[in-house]
Amino acid sequence: MTFAIIGNGAIAGYVIGALGRRGHSVAAKIVRTAPAPEGPVAPVRVTSVADLPESVRHVIDCAGHPGLVAHGERVLRAGLDLTTLSLGALADPALADALSRAAEAGQSRLFPACGAIGALDALTAARIGRLDRVTYVGRKPPAGWAGSAAESVLDLAAMGPAPVTHFRGTARAAAVAFPKNANVAAAVALAGLGFDATQVELIADPSAARNIHEIEAEGEFGRFAFRIEGDALPDNPRSSALAAMSAVATAERALSRVVI
Structure with a gap:
């Protein structure tokens, strides 16, 4: 399978390297500006979905919400499957609807990656x-x-x-x-009760050495609590290592004949 990547940051770099090590080809990156080529460059840099090589069949969005907003609909409408880490952008009903209609028109599929959290299979069940x-x-x-609304x-x-x-x-x-x-x-939210019924608490904790994510759920099945302490990518302390890994895992799952 030949992939393309949206983005040029630490997560994109990890995903490209991991796909290569696992026997996949990454033909292109969609970036804001594509510099003039200085000899053979792989993956090639392009600025639009229309410029992707014909060999690309699956695109992985590693560029945050703006990347999904700018390119997601065009990717799906072009008949290419799309894995995205930008799940928060789907809180916008207009964007979620536009992506759904584009996938229907292109006979393609959108795969939200789990990102830095686990236990979503249990929550979905x-x-x-x-x-x-x-x-x-x-x-x-x-x-x-830093740089978020917490500063206010x-x-x-x-x-x-x-x-x-x-x-x-x-x-x-x-x-x-x-x-x-x-x-x-x-x-x-997407795995469970939806955006409006899922409750969220965000905490700044000086004693925390890692980013900590916790889910608690209760219902007819019983009750579960899940906690994970995640490390960052070495190249960027703001990027979750597990999020980058989940993008690769989700894209590979989309190709598999046996899906777990």
């Missing part, structure tokens, strides 16, 4: 019965919230030792307010 409550708690060191609530550089909750609300509100930080909340 639980919603087949009565699912009463789903809560997601995201806990990061103060520096992990907290002085992140001058926090004491105690953790502080800076957001409580729905997954939809979290995705809108924290577009660079709420993809995990969106993944939990």
